[in-house]
Amino acid sequence: MIYSKEATFVHVPKTGGMSVTQFLVNALDCPMTIFAQEKATKHSQNLPASPQARERLTVAVGKRHDTVTAAARTIVAAGLPLSDRVFSVAREPSALLLSYYKHMRKPHVWRRRGMDEASLRLAPRRAMELSFADFVRQIDFYNKSDDAIADYYRAGVFPKTDVVALEDIDDYLQHRFGHHRNFDASALERRNVSKPKDAGGAVLDDEIRDFVQQKYPRLAQTHREALQRAWAD
Numbered sequence: 001m002i003y004s005k006e007a008t009f010v011h012v013p014k015t016g017g018m019s020v021t022q023f024l025v026n027a028l029d030c031p032m033t034i035f036a037q038e039k040a041t042k043h044s045q046n047l048p049a050s051p052q053a054r055e056r057l058t059v060a061v062g063k064r065h066d067t068v069t070a071a072a073r074t075i076v077a078a079g080l081p082l083s084d085r086v087f088s089v090a091r092e093p094s095a096l097l098l099s100y101y102k103h104m105r106k107p108h109v110w111r112r113r114g115m116d117e118a119s120l121r122l123a124p125r126r127a128m129e130l131s132f133a134d135f136v137r138q139i140d141f142y143n144k145s146d147d148a149i150a151d152y153y154r155a156g157v158f159p160k161t162d163v164v165a166l167e168d169i170d171d172y173l174q175h176r177f178g179h180h181r182n183f184d185a186s187a188l189e190r191r192n193v194s195k196p197k198d199a200g201g202a203v204l205d206d207e208i209r210d211f212v213q214q215k216y217p218r219l220a221q222t223h224r225e226a227l228q229r230a231w232a233d
Contacts (some may be wrong), residue, residue, distance in 0.1 A: 001066045003075055004031045008083040010071050011064055012152045014099040014143055015089040015166055015221065022047045023056055023173065023188045029180045030174075035062025067151035072158065085160035087176075087199055088152050089169060090223040094204055094212040097136045101127050101202060134203030136212055145215045153222050165226035175231040 002009045002021050009024060013016035025032060032046045034057065034217045041059050048054035062074050068086055074083055103109055104127035110116060113124065120128060126139050141149065148188075155161040162173045174185055213220040 001064065001071050001074070003035065003071075003080065003083060004030050005081065006030060006084055008071055008075065008086045008158065010066060010068055010086055010088040010152055012088050012090070012149075013065055014096055014103065015091045015175065016169065017064075019188060020089065020169065020173070021090055024177070024188060026053045026055075026057075027173075027180055027183045028176060029182055031056050031058070033058045033060055033078070035060050035066070035071075035078075036064045037061070038096070039064065040064060065127045068154055068156040068158070068161065069151065072156050080156055084158075085162060086093070086158040087162035087164055087172070089164050089166050090219070090226045091166045092223050093165065093216040093219045094136075094209040097141060097144065097212055098132060098202055098204055099139055101132050101135050104128075133208055136208060136215070141216070148216045150218045151218065162231075163222060163226045163229070165223060167227065168213065168229075172231055185188065 002024055004024075006028070009017075009020060011021060021034065025034070026049045032225055034047070036044045036059065038061050042059065044059045045054075048057055060078060062078075063070065063179050066074055068088070071086065072082060100123075104124045106231075107117070110120060115121065115124060123139055123143075127135055128136065153161075153163050162172070162176075170185060170188060173188065174183075176183075177183055
């Protein structure tokens, strides 16, 4: 989660959140606070690309992936006023699950979880054992139900709430933050793009898409509605 008085960004896993976070750190001309787990504070401190951005940034211990309601509690507990708005990114459900599947197959992810190839368990083990089609049928996204995922997008106590389709993130950032003098749309990197060889032969066909949409109907609806949103305010 990254906070400024203007906006709070709630980072939903596997929706390009690290790219957006790094972009905001360097694009906004105002004080910002990143909330992240203690083990991730050094990584957060390295996000600024200039001394000026580094001076504007505070790193505090919290959760990288807070829900909207939890984010508000964290901000208030830190003695900060709520932002004028909160925004998060919605991704088409089957693409989201495919990204999660690929992520769980990566050795560096295993190492962060204290595993190696010989000691895999839980989602990483299942990702290596199962085809993508079987994985999505047996494993939930970060052990979250459809209703739990909806907490990333629920309107809370913030004055305004924006849910942005991943496909529209560039336009949204330009619309919402283009007035900042450091704003440079070309600086938005594309991170966590899994290479084909990491996919274990995974294919997103219509059957899998339909299954995932039925498994996560609220997320699917959230993404569809976000695609239809016009940013006018």
